[in-house]
Amino acid sequence: MDILNHSCQNSTRVIFMYKRITIAFLILTLVFGILISNLGFIAFKANDSPVSYNRSQKSLTLSTSRGMIYDTNMKKIVNTEKEILTACLPTTNALNSVKEYLTDEEVKGLYEDMNKGKISILNLPKRFNENHIKSVTMVNRYSSDQPCVHLIGHLDQSGNGVMGLEKAYNEILSSDTGNLKAVWSCDAIGNILLGEGIDFETSNYMSPSGIQLTIDLDIQQIAEKALINNKIENGAVVILNSHTNEILAMASLPTFNPNDISQSLKNPDSPFLNRSMTPYCVGSVFKPIVACSAIENNINFNYNCNGNIKVGETVFNCSNNTAHGNVDIDSAMQHSCNCYFIALGQKIGAEKLLSLCKNFGLGNSLELADNFYVKSGILPDEGSINSQQALANLSFGQGELLASPIHLATVYSCFANGGYYRPPTLMKAVIDQNKNQIKKVELPQEKKILSDETIKKIDDVLKNVVYMGNGRNALSEMTENHGKTATAQSGWFVDGKEITHTWFCGYFEVNSTSYTVAIFKDDGQSGATDCAPVFKEVSEEIYLIKSNAN
Ligand SMILES: [Zn+2]
Numbered sequence: 001m002d003i004l005n006h007s008c009q010n011s012t013r014v015i016f017m018y019k020r021i022t023i024a025f026l027i028l029t030l031v032f033g034i035l036i037s038n039l040g041f042i043a044f045k046a047n048d049s050p051v052s053y054n055r056s057q058k059s060l061t062l063s064t065s066r067g068m069i070y071d072t073n074m075k076k077i078v079n080t081e082k083e084i085l086t087a088c089l090p091t092t093n094a095l096n097s098v099k100e101y102l103t104d105e106e107v108k109g110l111y112e113d114m115n116k117g118k119i120s121i122l123n124l125p126k127r128f129n130e131n132h133i134k135s136v137t138m139v140n141r142y143s144s145d146q147p148c149v150h151l152i153g154h155l156d157q158s159g160n161g162v163m164g165l166e167k168a169y170n171e172i173l174s175s176d177t178g179n180l181k182a183v184w185s186c187d188a189i190g191n192i193l194l195g196e197g198i199d200f201e202t203s204n205y206m207s208p209s210g211i212q213l214t215i216d217l218d219i220q221q222i223a224e225k226a227l228i229n230n231k232i233e234n235g236a237v238v239i240l241n242s243h244t245n246e247i248l249a250m251a252s253l254p255t256f257n258p259n260d261i262s263q264s265l266k267n268p269d270s271p272f273l274n275r276s277m278t279p280y281c282v283g284s285v286f287k288p289i290v291a292c293s294a295i296e297n298n299i300n301f302n303y304n305c306n307g308n309i310k311v312g313e314t315v316f317n318c319s320n321n322t323a324h325g326n327v328d329i330d331s332a333m334q335h336s337c338n339c340y341f342i343a344l345g346q347k348i349g350a351e352k353l354l355s356l357c358k359n360f361g362l363g364n365s366l367e368l369a370d371n372f373y374v375k376s377g378i379l380p381d382e383g384s385i386n387s388q389q390a391l392a393n394l395s396f397g398q399g400e401l402l403a404s405p406i407h408l409a410t411v412y413s414c415f416a417n418g419g420y421y422r423p424p425t426l427m428k429a430v431i432d433q434n435k436n437q438i439k440k441v442e443l444p445q446e447k448k449i450l451s452d453e454t455i456k457k458i459d460d461v462l463k464n465v466v467y468m469g470n471g472r473n474a475l476s477e478m479t480e481n482h483g484k485t486a487t488a489q490s491g492w493f494v495d496g497k498e499i500t501h502t503w504f505c506g507y508f509e510v511n512s513t514s515y516t517v518a519i520f521k522d523d524g525q526s527g528a529t530d531c532a533p534v535f536k537e538v539s540e541e542i543y544l545i546k547s548n549a550n
Helices: 021-031 034-039 092-101 104-115 164-168 170-174 217-229 283-296 329-334 338-348 350-359 388-395 405-416 452-468 532-546
Strands: 045-047 056-065 068-070 081-088 120-122 133-140 178-186 191-193 198-203 210-213 235-241 247-253 303-305 308-311 314-317 325-327 366-369 372-374 427-431 482-494 497-510 513-522
Touching (some): 056 081, 056 133, 081 092, 081 198, 092 104, 092 133, 104 120, 170 210, 217 235, 217 247, 217 532, 235 405, 235 532, 283 329, 283 338, 283 452, 283 497, 303 338, 308 338, 308 388, 314 388, 329 338, 329 452, 338 388, 350 388, 366 405, 405 452, 405 497, 405 513, 452 482, 497 532
Parallel strands (some): 045 191, 068 210
Antiparallel strands (some): 056 178, 081 120, 081 133, 178 191, 210 427, 235 513, 303 325, 308 314, 366 372, 482 497, 497 513
């Protein structure tokens, strides 16, 4: 059993052991796939002589890195999880140093590999710094509890971005790659010069250059936790700074493991879908737009709801056929009276209502960052809304209308921002090697689309929904919350039951900063029970971290 005297035969092998065997293996396979396949069987021969004629240096890439992705406060969103790798030359000393950390089976495998003259890379709980056995810290691209999974996306086996911002900014992120290598020396005929030991070499590894997003990691974590705490398994939360429409958080469930996407490929719940950016049936969170259109057009309207309303030959109902009696814009919003808004829509007319919808960006795709788009959804056009029934459907957010959580968050941030509409943004700057901002992204121009009078009125109306109406589950003692619920019929049936899309959209202020939040649940019960509690939790958690800030 003399490893030193055994001439090396044919290969270097990477073995991962101890508790993180699977993760380490998968990460290296996924991100640095060349390692196992191409470098797995390179020939080295062991030789204890420290000096040799015509010697050469051999290396093995342990990890490659690509551009950093930062949040708005320059906190790292990726490249945060460290891992210790230990490289061993094929020597008895090295084997003896590590065997107490390995199972008998692993020791046997390692011995066999060393006997063939292989360099071994191990994942051990202890660091080593000896001639034949040395440890180094490598950084994983994604952590085991990676935030912003859908937004960041993932890489293919060659290390190229194939989804999310990894794909959209692949050119920038892959322009500054670096690597970490194990290096050792061989003599002219390929024998490892054991006396020279093993070492590591880095080239531009974990360079600080990359991109900076508008995401606030603290707020992102609040959004992700709120979905889980409220048992929303299929849904999304979007949080905007209402003044700038910078996206502070974008969470979507279910999620996938960016370190091992194969796990998620067969999941029928579409874990790769970023629900924050996907259009859904809107329902009653659309009603404030109808209200604003009425106020802008000086329509002051009362209506006597008897539980249903006939438009042409079609009868539309209020929820559970509830008769809301005599309602004005305020009480109709508090009770989410469909009949009121259907009648109001007929008074406003399709042209004026659609005109405001277009000002809100509904039916248009949104470019959040370069080549990173939110799908347009559907806003009916003048042609398809030429019947009274189609207008009635639109007036309470049903019919053809589809919009994503990010679209609706942008609508509500206009209410919170004095009637100024601005498209949302996600990208803040490109970051150079010295962590300086270069190519700073300018905010898009804002445009006043609602008068001060309209804003004052809709602000009161949306506050009363939370304080006196069916948005009470969003009420908090910490912040003054405004918003609207929705329980939208999707028209999609599973096992005879119609899938319902539920929502809460609203806003609140902490320390003079206004936050707009859109919450969506796929296949929910009601916006009041599913999503309003999420809003309450988000508002309180943001209050707790931001009220004492600065
Ligand atoms: Zn009603």
